[in-house]
Amino acid sequence: MSTFPGGTSLSHLDIYGDAAPDGVCGGSPHMHLVSTEAYVVVSGRGALQTIDGDGFRETPLSAGDIVWFTPGTIHRAVNRDDLKVVVLMSNAGLPEAGDAVMTFPAEIVADAAAYAEAAALGDLEGRAARASRRRDLAVTGFEALRDALLAGDPAPLEAFRTAAGALVRDRATGWGDLIRERPLAQAERSLTHAQAIARGDVAHLSEARVQQAVPSAGERGFGMCGRLRTYDVTEQENQK
Template sequence: MTAQQAPAFFPGAVALTRLGVYDWEAADGVCGGSPHMHTASTEAYLVLSGKGTVETIRQSGYESYDLAPNDLLWFSPGTIHRLVNEDNLEILVVMQNSGLPEAGDAVLTFDPGIMASPERYAEAASLAGGPSSSLPEAARARRDAAMAGYQRIKEAALAGRHDVVEQFQRDAVRLVQSRVPAWQALWDETIAPEAARTETWLKELAAGGFSHFADAAVVRAEAAGPERAFGMCGRLQKWEPGRQA
């Protein structure tokens, strides 16, 4: 890797996002983001400030975890999760497989009727198509629609009805299944090489070599924009691909 080939994206095939969790009150009387599940990526939360909880639902049932500054928590694919903002909750999100969540790895907990139709799901999940001034309303409406389905799943999980949880997971897989070949291509091109690069370095180091040191580089990334975007769980601050510093 030459200086011109310095890695443009954050190391380790992960993505970093600063998240200010929505303070919009939901139908159950608490504030928070849109419940969803990742199908192929592990997600981590490092709490920067504020206070809240993350509710999780797996096939094993429902659990809630307190979140306070310096708490670090992560969960693997298949975990339905919902962030609750109790007091200005700010989080640094570390997401595995950078690019896959943006390609549709995350599935919102909409009602079964929406989950049954790829077209209806795409329409419900999208914030596109309206003027920028409507984005907060669109994001809130999407959150509320996800909450409607989530409440049904949560009630079933609390009652020990794991079949409802499994049905949502089955519906989620059906929604993303056609995208997996594109995900595989993305993984082959951008994610797998990260591990392969480290393997090459280890082999060289074991032989006493260090030619990769000649390509050492420092990379700086700039904020993606002056304002945070509207995401599933809150206002997002992302970073552009880096450039050599």
């Protein structure tokens, strides 16, 4: 169980600083199918490149900026000067359950085995190089989608969305349970508390506790957009 606000997850993200084949430094373009993601920019400078219902857009990012994007927004984090962000993700646990599809070329997204091979990071040794390779492949597909939209052709984007849905369809069967057990359960607890207060019942206030998130140990992992340190925001029984 987690009482962290909104049933969200939190992580620190250092956006990749190496350049993709187009000369732009940053992460792997991808899309979430159910979850909304937010960036709180801690330091540095960069941009968020997005493809959504309004087409292609680039949003500048610098310290203090906050930007969020809803399901279906293809996004690419761009690092122009040591960009670091705090990431808040709705539906804690859902992204880790497969709620993301990278913008690999169409023939790869349409083939589950080919997609799994392209997305895999494998063993720790050599992981940085594999993360760069999959980022470069995702950028290739992203450029194709962007260029088609700029030319007035939405068909490749529509095809990508359809293929992405088919790719995660089987794993999505368990997502409803995860949402009910985490963000929905937290919202229902808040509603119960509000109703109790309206009745003059303050018993739940005796359960108040301070919690502290536990950061992942060791070096930051390789995420889609950069080097990632996650935080465990589930209840820690020994905290008072």
